[in-house]
Amino acid sequence: MFALGPLAEHTTDEKIFAATLALFTLLVALFASARLAFALLLTALLFGAIELAGTLKFLYLTTPLLAPDLEYFLNSGTIAVIARYPLLLGISIAAIVLIPLLLVLAFLGERAALLVQHARAVRIGARVLGTLAAACLLVVCLAPNGPFNGVFNKPMWITVNDKSFITDFFTSFNDTVIVKPVIPPDVDHRLSWKMDRPLQAPPKRPDVVVILEESTFDPHILKLCTLPVCKRKMFEPDKQTRAHGLLSVHTFGGGTWTSEFSLLTGLAHTLFGNAGLYAPYNLAPKVAFTLPRAFKSAGYRAIALYPMSGDFLNARNAYDYYGFDEFYDGTQYGLDWESHDADLLKVFEQVYTDEKRAHPGQPLFVFMLTLHQHGPHMTPLDQLPAPYNQPLFTGKFKPKALDDWLNLNLGNYLERLQQSDAMISDLQKLLLGGEYPAVLMHFGDHQPSFDGAINEIPKDVPKQARLTSNWTTYYMLRSNFPVRQKFDYPVLDIAFLGSLALDVAGVPKNDFYQANTLLRERCKGRYLDCGDTKTVASYHDYIFTKLEDLRE
Numbered sequence: 001m002f003a004l005g006p007l008a009e010h011t012t013d014e015k016i017f018a019a020t021l022a023l024f025t026l027l028v029a030l031f032a033s034a035r036l037a038f039a040l041l042l043t044a045l046l047f048g049a050i051e052l053a054g055t056l057k058f059l060y061l062t063t064p065l066l067a068p069d070l071e072y073f074l075n076s077g078t079i080a081v082i083a084r085y086p087l088l089l090g091i092s093i094a095a096i097v098l099i100p101l102l103l104v105l106a107f108l109g110e111r112a113a114l115l116v117q118h119a120r121a122v123r124i125g126a127r128v129l130g131t132l133a134a135a136c137l138l139v140v141c142l143a144p145n146g147p148f149n150g151v152f153n154k155p156m157w158i159t160v161n162d163k164s165f166i167t168d169f170f171t172s173f174n175d176t177v178i179v180k181p182v183i184p185p186d187v188d189h190r191l192s193w194k195m196d197r198p199l200q201a202p203p204k205r206p207d208v209v210v211i212l213e214e215s216t217f218d219p220h221i222l223k224l225c226t227l228p229v230c231k232r233k234m235f236e237p238d239k240q241t242r243a244h245g246l247l248s249v250h251t252f253g254g255g256t257w258t259s260e261f262s263l264l265t266g267l268a269h270t271l272f273g274n275a276g277l278y279a280p281y282n283l284a285p286k287v288a289f290t291l292p293r294a295f296k297s298a299g300y301r302a303i304a305l306y307p308m309s310g311d312f313l314n315a316r317n318a319y320d321y322y323g324f325d326e327f328y329d330g331t332q333y334g335l336d337w338e339s340h341d342a343d344l345l346k347v348f349e350q351v352y353t354d355e356k357r358a359h360p361g362q363p364l365f366v367f368m369l370t371l372h373q374h375g376p377h378m379t380p381l382d383q384l385p386a387p388y389n390q391p392l393f394t395g396k397f398k399p400k401a402l403d404d405w406l407n408l409n410l411g412n413y414l415e416r417l418q419q420s421d422a423m424i425s426d427l428q429k430l431l432l433g434g435e436y437p438a439v440l441m442h443f444g445d446h447q448p449s450f451d452g453a454i455n456e457i458p459k460d461v462p463k464q465a466r467l468t469s470n471w472t473t474y475y476m477l478r479s480n481f482p483v484r485q486k487f488d489y490p491v492l493d494i495a496f497l498g499s500l501a502l503d504v505a506g507v508p509k510n511d512f513y514q515a516n517t518l519l520r521e522r523c524k525g526r527y528l529d530c531g532d533t534k535t536v537a538s539y540h541d542y543i544f545t546k547l548e549d550l551r552e
Contacts, residue, residue, distance in 0.1 A: 001022070001044040001047050001048045001051075002019065004048070004051060005018060005022070005047050005048060006019035006021075006022055006047070006166060007019070009164040009165075009166060009167055010162040010163060010164040010167075011151075011162075011164070013148070013150050013151050014151050016148075017141070017167055018047075018166040018167055018170075020141055020148075021138065021166070021170060022043055024134050024135075024137050024141065025042075025043050025046065025138065026039055026040065026043040027137075028131055028134040028135050028138060029043060031126075031127050031128075031131040031134060032127065032131045033112070034112040034127060035106070035107060035111075035112060035113065036110075036113060037110050038106045038107045041102060041103065042103060042106075045099050045102065045103065047166060049095060049099065050065065050165060050166055050169050051165050051166060052091070052095075053065045054163075054165025054168065054169060055163075056091065057069075058163065058165070059452065063254070063255065063277065064159070064164075064168045064169065065165060065168070065169050066168065066169060066172035066175070066274060067169060067170075067172040067173040067176065068172070068176050068274075068275075068278050080308075080309075080312075080337065084337060084376065085376060142173075144171075144174045151171060152171045152174055153171075153174070153175075154168075154171070159172075159175075172274055175273055175274035175275065176275055176278075176282075177275060178273070178275045178276075178282060178283065178550075179272055179273045180271075180272070180544055180550060181271050181540045181544065183537060183541045183545065184537050187534075187538055188534055188535075188537075188538045191535065191538045193515035193518055193539065194511075194514060195509065195514040195517060195518060199506060199508060200483065200484055200485060200503075200506055201505075201506025201507075202505075202506050203437075204437050205299065205363040205506075205507075206363065206436075206437035206438050206439050206479065206505050206506075207363050207364045207366070207431065207436065207437070207439070208295065208300070208364070208366070208439040208501060208505050209364075209366045209368075209431055209438070209439070209440050209441070210263070210365075210366070210367045210441045210442070210443075210501060211367075211368055211424075211427075211440075211441070211442040211443075212256070212260065212263065212367070212368070212369040212370070212442075212443065213373065213442055213443060213444050213445065214369060214370050214371050214372070214373045214445060215373040215374055215375060215413075215444070215445070215446060215447065215448040216370075216373050216417070216420060216444035216445070216473065216474070217472065217474055218232075218235040218246075218444075218473075219410075219413070219414065219417070220460075221246070221461055221469070221472065222457050222458070223458045223459065223460045224393055224402070224458070225410075227392060229387065229388070229392065229414050229418070230414065232417060232418070233421055234421045234424040234425070234442070234476065235474055235476065237476075238478070240428075240432055241476065241477070241478050242477050242478060242479055242487065243475070243476075243477040243487035243488075243489075243492075243500055244476045244477060245474070245475065245488075245489060245490070245491065246473070246474060246475075246490070246491045246492070247443050247444065247472065247474055247491070247492055247493075247494055247497075248468060248471060248472060248491050248492065248493045248494065248526070249262070249446050249471050249473055249494045250262060250268050250269060250270050250471065250494065250528075251269075251445075251446045251471070252446055252447055252449065253446060253447065253448065253452070254446065254449070255277065256369070256445045257313050257315075257318075258276065259445035259446060259494060260280075260369070260445075261276075261279035261280070261283060262494045263443075263494060263498060264290050264291050264322045264498070265283075265287045265289070265290050265291070265322070265498075266289070266291070266495050266496070266498050266499065266512065266513065267283075267287070267495060269283070270528070271528075280314040280315060280318035283550075284314075284317070284318040284321040284322060286550050286552075287321070287549060287551075288547070288548060288549050288550070288551055289510060289511075289512035289513070289543075289547070291498040291501070291502075292323035292324050292325075292365060292367075293323040294502060294507065294509065294513055295365035295502075295507060296323060296365075297508070297510065298507045298508055299363065300363050300507075301326075301359050301362050301364050301365070302323060302324045302325050302326075302364075303324060303325060303326040303327075303328065303351070303367075304326070304327050304328065304366075304367050304368065305328045305330070305344075305347065305351055305366065305367070305368035305369075306319070306328065306330050306368070306369060307330040307335045307339060307344055307368070307369050307371040308330050308331060308335065308336060308371060309329060309330070309331045310327060310331075315327075316329070324367075326355075328347075328351055330344075330347065333347040334347075335347060335371075337371065339371060339372065340372045340419055341372050341422075341423035342419065342422070342423055342426075344368065344371070344423070345423050345426060348366075348368060348427070349430070351366075352366070369445075370420065372419065373413070373416045373417070373420060373448070375448055375450075376451075377408070377409040377410075377412035377413050377416075377448060377450060378408060378412065381408060381411055384411065384412070384415050388411045388415040391404070392411055392414070393407055393410065405450070405451075405453055406450065406453050406454075406457065409448070409450035409451075409453065409454075410450070410457075413448060424442060428440055428478065431480075432479070432480040433480070434480075437479070437480060437481045439477070439478070439479045439501065439504050439505050440477075440478045440479070441476065441477045441478075441497065441500075442476055443474060443475035443476070443494070443497060444473030444474050444475075445473065446471070447470060447471070447473060454470075459472075462491060468529070472491065475492060475494075475497060477500060477501065477504055479504055479505075483503075483504050485503065487500060487503070489520075489524060489525030490524075490525065491525055491526065492520075492525040493520075493525060493526055493527035493528070495516070495527050496516060496519075496520040496525065496527065498513065498516070499513045503517065511547055512543060512547055512549060515539060515542055515543055518539075519535070519536070522535050523535065523536070
């Protein structure tokens with residue numbers, strides 16, 4: 001355990017910190033049980049489980065195990081996710097069964113040692129004092145301002161990438177508090193965040209449909225993806241396209257709920273430290289300005305179509321906090337993990353028809369998520385239709401050859417992308433092919449990780465996105481009515497998608513979305529990586545201090 005746990009931490013301070021925690025945990029268990037082998041086994045299993053769980057979570061979601069996971073992710077929805085991964089399922093079952101069994105056998109199979117050769121009362125007193133002393137030392141070590149204060153309060157980027165799984169887990173108990181961005185004392189208050197331009201609106205308020213495409217990106221950013229199967233109409237502009245291009249997101253390989261948060265609030269979850277990872281629980285109730293509320297203020301009915309159970313990651317409650325009028329639980333319509341994009345389209349058509357019948361004359365804002373592109377991408381190739389039933393990037397394509405693992409994952413991705421492309425095409429005809437004005441926007445929430453292997457494939461992106469090429473997906477915005485304003489950004493941050501949809505739909509903006517639009521224009525589509533840090537600081541001061549976008 002020491003070799004693969006504490007001694008494998010990233011820095012020397014973290015190695016000492018994790019080892020000290022293990023040592024004091026051992027002493028607590030030893031004094032409390034008076035059983036050496038049991039105490040050794042308990043400590044090894046506890047810290048080994050944290051190390052293993054952190055490794056697996058990093059492998060599949062590229063974030064380490066953090067303390068709030070114990071509160072937010074231990075539910076039936078997470079169990080359903082784990083059940084889709086044979087390795088995770090096997091390890092989870094083994095841990096649930098074997099760890100308690102081993103501990104019980106170890107405890108019953110070892111006689112209590114006489115730590116001191118005195119009367120029973122004295123021995124009990126010594127054990128109690130020893131347990132309390134070791135526990136106190138353990139608590140002192142876990143204090144953020146204690147002897148190991150240097151390992152606490154790491155920047156989130158370092159925390160989720162340094163693979164110090166034991167340190168990150170224990171220090172993350174201190175990271176559950178929401179922290180607003182720090183406003184520098186010399187912030188420029190003179191910069192105006194009010195818009196005075198006339199609104200460009202169509203004669204009739206259009207329906208607006210926004211689709212979050214799970215784990216989807218334009219494969220053309222992969223340098224080797226030049227085959228015909230890499231080219232899809234959903235990424236190509238046409239006469240109805242109003243804006244499109246690369247999208248900068250704030251998560252990779254997982255964390256779809258953080259992309260939902262960014263779209264619906266115009267904020268980046270990374271602004272709030274590690275607590276931002278749990279946006280559906282702790283941020284959704286506090287955000288004052290959201291995209292559904294902006295549409296509702298203009299007379300829209302805001303509805304959400306969720307492709308799985310609303311109990312997953314507090315989705316139903318979060319969408320209520322975001323301001324949706326109606327939440328459609330996908331399980332009520334037969335949707336589940338195995339549902340394809342075509343299945344979602346059928347449900348959308350039913351819901352859309354019912355809503356138009358029940359609320360005639362009222363425009364709709366619809367937000368829905370696809371699911372089929374979710375990992376793992378491990379269906380055997382011989383079970384896929386041609387041409388995906390064999391490796392697509394083999395030796396004959398040198399230097400574009402991929403190994404078996406990447407051929408498997410990328411082949412699965414491209415086969416599912418074909419289905420997404422067909423669904424988007426059908427939906428575009430449905431919404432934009434009629435006389436009623438409509439806006440259709442779809443975007444990728446994050447790249448799939450292929451268990452981290454996607455990073456081995458070189459990417460070709462503009463220089464503005466090279467430092468974050470793994471956090472780059474796509475967006476496409478179309479309408480069946482003309483829009484005079486042009487939107488051209490080399491890379492657009494996901495936090496600006498909402499204000500862009502309002503622009504095209506011609507919906508009046510509240511104070512927050514006026515400021516969001518101005519920041520988008522002043523930073524040319526970039527947000528946290530905007531070169532003008534003073535403008536971003538002024539923006540944060542305006543939305544958090546003056547508008548109080550995040551309520552206490």
